Every structure is written in C-alpha cells, then in structure tokens.
Amino acid sequence: xxxxxxxxxxxxxxxxxxxxxxxxxxxxxxxxxxxxxxxxxxxxxxxxxxxxxxxxxxxxxxxxxxxxxxxxxxxxxxxxxxxxxxxxxxxxxxxxxxxxxxxxxxxxxxxxxxxxxxxxxxxxxxxxxxxxxxxxxxxxxxxxxxxxxxxxxxxxxxxxxxxxxxxxxxxxxxxxxxxxxxxxxxxxxxxxxxxxxxxxxxxxxxxxxxxxxxxxxxxxxxxxxxxxxxxxxxxxxxxxxxxxxxxxxxxxxxxxxxxxxxxxxxxxxxxxxxxxxxxxxxxxxxxxxxxxxxxxxxxxxxxxxxxxxxxxxxxxxxxxxxxxxxxxxxxxxxxxxxxxxxxxxx
Numbered sequence: 001x002x003x004x005x006x007x008x009x010x011x012x013x014x015x016x017x018x019x020x021x022x023x024x025x026x027x028x029x030x031x032x033x034x035x036x037x038x039x040x041x042x043x044x045x046x047x048x049x050x051x052x053x054x055x056x057x058x059x060x061x062x063x064x065x066x067x068x069x070x071x072x073x074x075x076x077x078x079x080x081x082x083x084x085x086x087x088x089x090x091x092x093x094x095x096x097x098x099x100x101x102x103x104x105x106x107x108x109x110x111x112x113x114x115x116x117x118x119x120x121x122x123x124x125x126x127x128x129x130x131x132x133x134x135x136x137x138x139x140x141x142x143x144x145x146x147x148x149x150x151x152x153x154x155x156x157x158x159x160x161x162x163x164x165x166x167x168x169x170x171x172x173x174x175x176x177x178x179x180x181x182x183x184x185x186x187x188x189x190x191x192x193x194x195x196x197x198x199x200x201x202x203x204x205x206x207x208x209x210x211x212x213x214x215x216x217x218x219x220x221x222x223x224x225x226x227x228x229x230x231x232x233x234x235x236x237x238x239x240x241x242x243x244x245x246x247x248x249x250x251x252x253x254x255x256x257x258x259x260x261x262x263x264x265x266x267x268x269x270x271x272x273x274x275x276x277x278x279x280x281x282x283x284x285x286x287x288x289x290x291x292x293x294x295x296x297x298x299x300x301x302x303x304x305x306x307x308x309x310x311x312x313x314x315x316x317x318x319x320x321x322x323x324x325x326x327x328x329x330x331x332x333x334x335x336x337x338x339x340x341x342x343x344x345x346x
Contacts, residue, residue, distance in 0.1 A: 043317045044157065048164025050206060050324055055081070055169040057203045074169060157317075190335075198331045205298065205327050208288075209244060215287050216243040216250075216279055223275040224257070227268065231260055239276070243283065245320055246303050250280045302326055 059077035062068060068076065168175060176195055183191045217240030224232035235257045242249035254276045261272035306326040310318035318325075 039314060040317065043314065043321055044160050044164060046321055046324060046328075047161040047317075048168055050202060050321075051161060051165025052168035052172060053199060053202045054206055054210075055165065056172070056199075057207065078166065078169065194331065194335050197335060198328055201327050201331050202324060205324065209323075212283060212287050213240045213243050216240050216283055219279045219282065220276070223279065224272070227261075227271055227275065228264075229257070229261055229268070229272060230264070235260060239279070245307075246300075246323060247307060248319060250276065250283075298323065298327060298330070302330075 055074065055077045058081065059070070059073040062076050062080075063070060063073040066073075176192070179195065180188050180192050217236050220239040221232060221236040224236055229235065235253075238256060239250070239253040242253040245252075254273060257272050257276060258269050261269040303323055303326060306329075307319050307322040310322045310325060312318075
C-alpha cells in the first residue's frame with residue numbers, strides 16, 4: 001500500500017512538473033510572439049526616449065546658463081524647440097515648400113532624362129542592367145517600403161513618437177522607478193545605475209549627431225550654391241537630415257541631388273556627386289572622430305553590422321535607430337559583463 005502511494009505521489013509530481021514546463025514554454029512562446037508582432041512599439045518607445053533625452057539635455061544647458069529651475073528649464077526647452085521649428089518654417093518654409101513641390105513635379109522628367117542618359121552611355125547602361133538583373137533592388141524595395149508603410153504611416157509614427165517623448169520628458173523618474181521596480185530587489189540599485197549610464201551615453205551620442213548633421217547641411221549648402229544647383233536648399237536639408245543615418249543616409253541623399261544636377265548637365269551631376277563624397281569624407285574623417293573623442297566612441301564597423309542586421313530584422317525604422325540601439329547594447333554589455341569580468345580578474 002505504501003509503495004502504491006509512493007508511486008502515485010511520484011507520478012503526480014512528475015505530471016505536475018511536465019505541465020509546469022509546458023505552461024512556462026507556452027507562456028514564453030506567447031510573449032515572444034507578441035514581442036515580435038509589437039516590435040515597432042518598442043522602436044517608438046526608443047525614439048520617444050531619444051527625444052526626451054534631447055529635451056533634458058537642452059534643458060540642462062538652459063539651466064546652467066540662466067540658473068532656472070529644472071521644471072522651468074524643461075518648459076523652455078520644449079517650447080523653444082517647437083518655436084524654433086515654427087520659426088524656421090516661417091522664414092524659409094515657403095521656399096522649402098515651393099522647392100519641394102517643384103522637385104516633386106520635376107521627378108518624372110528627371111527620371112526620364114536620367115534614363116535617356118543611361119541608354120546613351122553603354123558602360124553605364126551595362127552596369128545598370130547587371131544591377132537590375134541581380135536581386136539587389138528587389139531586396140532593397142521592401143526595406144524602403146516598410147519605412148513608409150508602417151502601422152500608422154510615417155506622419156502617424158512621428159506623431160506617436162512626439163507624444164511619447166513629451167510624456168517621458170514630463171515625468172522621467174516615474175517611468176524609471178517603474179522599470180526598476182520590475183527588477184529583483186538585489187538588482188534594483190544596479191538597474192538604476194545602468195539606466196542613468198544609458199541615458200548619459202544616448203545624450204552624448206545625440207549631441208554629436210546633431211552637430212554632425214548641422215555641419216553636413218552647411219557644407220552641402222555652400223557647395224550646391226557654388227555649383228549653381230537649383231533647389232539647393234531642399235537638397236541640403238535632405239542631406240543634413242539623412243546624415244542622421246550613418247553610412248547609408250549620405251548615399252541616399254546623393255540620388256535626388258544627382259538627378260537635379262543631371263537635368264542641368266552630366267558634368268554638373270559629376271561635380272555634385274564629388275561634392276557629396278567630399279562632404280562625407282570630411283564628416284567621416286574629421287567631424288566624427290572629433291565628436292567621438294569628446295563625447296562617445298562607437299566603432300564604425302559595429303555600426304554598419306548593426307544597421308544591416310537590425311535593418312533586415314526591423315525594416316526602415318531599424319536602420320534609422322540602429323546606432324542608438326547599438327549604444328544601449330554596448331552599455332549593457334559593459335556594465336553587466338565586462339566590468340564584472342575585470343573585477344573578477346583583478
């Protein structure tokens with residue numbers, strides 16, 4: 001009788017363990033599936049966090065210069081940023097809008113001119129046919145399309161990011177404490193420290209990126225004006241904004257500029273391409289090392305690897321946010337692994 005009861009208990013315990021394992025596995029798979037389906041939400045949260053980091057960094061600068069309180073500095077930071085954007089559009093918005101409309105109207109003719117030029121040049125035509133026959137263009141199209149055909153649309157995504165950023169800016173400690181409380185009691189102090197270090201690294205990266213974008217915009221504007229290129233303002237603005245995406249952004253920015261220049265003459269198009277290459281060389285070899293030396297050092301090879309991997313995985317938004325994702329991963333690896341190994345070895 002005792003042996004039967006013992007066997008029954010063992011069988012019941014084994015069955016309970018099996019169902020527990022099945023339940024944990026099923027719950028893990030459900031969480032992974034939901035995370036995969038809602039991955040864009042995490043990208044929105046990251047983009048909103050970067051925006052909040054900008055507002056807080058600007059507020060810190062205002063507080064140091066004016067001695068305002070933190071609350072008033074944040075208000076001035078958000079309000080002045082919004083007013084600055086409205087001011088820019090008020091001063092040059094009409095011109096940018098007109099140039100953008102004119103550029104959009106010219107695109108079909110520009111493409112037709114480029115097609116005729118390609119067909120008239122046998123070397124370029126053969127190179128284009130080889131590129132088109134490969135699967136490069138087919139692979140790139142879904143990546144670009146996913147950026148503009150996301151869940152809410154491009155402007156809907158920007159709207160959501162803006163509001164997430166404002167809410168994070170208004171009460172960052174609330175969200176920080178919420179994340180920390182989800183951690184085990186023994187890990188909360190380290191978790192809070194890692195969040196602070198991550199925010200500081202993102203702030204340094206964003207500061208350098210904004211400076212680099214400004215340099216690219218100014219240098220491109222000067223070069224296009226010197227070459228007498230039509231629509232120089234909208235083209236320089238595109239170049240400055242796309243420089244937010246390392247490596248691939250400048251390549252994308254060349255295309256509209258080359259099309260506009262090609263409508264004037266092939267030689268002008270060549271000069272424009274050389275100008276963009278020169279700006280990229282200056283930005284990559286002089287501006288970026290200077291910024292990295294003063295602010296944050298992110299290995300260029302890792303940035304390219306992260307862009308390719310995350311771009312394939314998450315689409316266009318993944319390419320845009322690959323660098324801040326890399327910064328976060330580097331902080332986590334350094335704090336959770338490298339420092340512990342150094343401490344163990346010492």
